[in-house]
Amino acid sequence: MIKTIKKVSIIGIGNLGTQIAEWAAFYGYQVTIFDVKQEGLKDFVETAYKKIQQKGASGNIHIKDSLNEAVKEADLIIEAIPEKLELKRNVFSQIDKAAPSHAIIATNSSSIPVSMLEEAVERKDKVLNIHFYKLPAFPMADIARGTKTSDQTFEIGKEWIESIEITPLVLKKQCLGFVFNRVWRAIKKECLKIWAGGYAELETVDKAWEIFTKNPIAPFKFMDIIGLDVVYDIEMMYYNESKDPTDKPPKKFEEKVKRGELGVKSSKGFYDYTK
Ligand SMILES: NC(=O)c1ccc[n+]([C@@H]2O[C@H](COP(=O)([O-])OP(=O)(O)OC[C@H]3O[C@@H](n4cnc5c(N)ncnc54)[C@H](O)[C@@H]3O)[C@@H](O)[C@H]2O)c1
Structure with a gap:
């Protein structure tokens, strides 16, 4: 685990959100999850705990019933909602209003550069693309900046990815589709x-x-x-x-x-x- 990030929130607990939440919990992060569809979340957490325990670790995943609750104590928030630009902009804006000012907001989008979402937030220096591929099959993640992302945000994001034994694929500049x-x-x-x-x-x-x-x-x-x-x-x-x-x-x-x-x-x- 890295010192600067302890609490990770995942917004959108579908195909990829479940994988990221389980993976981050296995590596010792306190994970909070929120999805507009609440059914199935308890089953997901129970199954994830079993898998994590079988691998000799203990998981920490909390379900919240509102986005505000889910992000209010987070150090890092990863959005994994559907690939719709306006929807992602809305959710980025909601996260920005509810999350602590130090928190980094990342999108797991498969194709949208975070520069297309940064207008929706005030903290333009604290946004990233962190794009996971399927886990556990492909332990790698693209990491890219927006136009105003700070070096510090980028380094923390990269360190966090490495801390969960995922290979960061560093983008030198924004590119649709990443690496x-x-x-x-x-x-x-x-x-x-x-x-x-x-x-x-x-x-x-x-x-x-x-x-x-x-x-x-x-x-x-x-x-x-x-x-x-x-x-x-x-x-x-x-x-x-x-x-x-x-x-x-x-x-x-x-x-x-x-x-x-x-x-x-x-x-x-x-x-x-x-x-
Ligand atoms: N499927 C993949 O293999 C894959 C791989 C890498 C990245 N991604 C990216 O991850 C993101 C999610 O893809 P997915 O395949 O997991 O989609 P999905 O449809 O399986 O899951 C999306 C989840 O988001 C929830 N959701 C919708 N609106 C929401 C909102 N406003 N707030 C909270 N939750 C909301 C939905 O209920 C659903 O559970 C997309 O941006 C996609 O491009 C997907």
């Missing part, structure tokens, strides 16, 4: 085009990936794990930024998301998980 997500984005975009254009079956693409990289987590399988709604929102972020028509996610993909085929979480995505 590895930008690479992954290029792969994902081309895979979606091959599938939507009817050039090859998605299983063929995944098989080629498995043979070429020796990695069983192939692109379509991975998109199903991430959640196709999340993937769609991220693709729209890139499109809205560039306005390049080739960046727009394929219609066939949009229709799939609208049908509620969201991947593993809805039991159907590119693959069928009902069995």
Whole structure:
């Protein structure tokens, strides 16, 4: 643990928020969580405690029923709510009003540079992108500054990431998609085009990936794990930024998301998980 951060709040306890909360608690941080959907949070905490105890540690995760309560004593707040710019701006603003003045506010966004959120807060020197990848599979996190983030904030953020045994991927300047997500984005975009254009079956693409990289987590399988709604929102972020028509996610993909085929979480995505 580092001296400057003891209490960490996670806002948005979905796919990634659960993973970050459990991971930070395992490393001894006092974690407070808040989600607009309260159901399931107790079950999450119980399961997380069991997993943490099996690994020989004790966890400390508190559920709060309001955002204000969740952040009022925090040293570091990580927002992991859906990839919607206005929603994130609103939540950043709420956190800024309720959190102690020394607290750092970070976004786990997969594509939004924190410079696009900093207008929503007064403490522009204390904002960061801390973007986790799936845990425990990929123990790395992008870290990036806003336009006014101080060196001190950046160093504390980096030290905190290292303190939980995650490799920081340092951005020298703001970049949509950060370090590895930008690479992954290029792969994902081309895979979606091959599938939507009817050039090859998605299983063929995944098989080629498995043979070429020796990695069983192939692109379509991975998109199903991430959640196709999340993937769609991220693709729209890139499109809205560039306005390049080739960046727009394929219609066939949009229709799939609208049908509620969201991947593993809805039991159907590119693959069928009902069995
Ligand atoms: N899914 C991934 O693999 C992945 C990986 C890295 C980063 N991310 C990023 O993490 C963020 C969350 O993604 P996710 O996949 O966990 O999404 P998710 O949909 O699984 O979870 C989002 C959670 O936020 C909650 N929420 C919505 N509005 C809220 C509000 N105003 N206050 C508090 N909680 C609120 C929802 O109820 C939900 O539980 C996104 O920015 C995404 O880009 C996702």
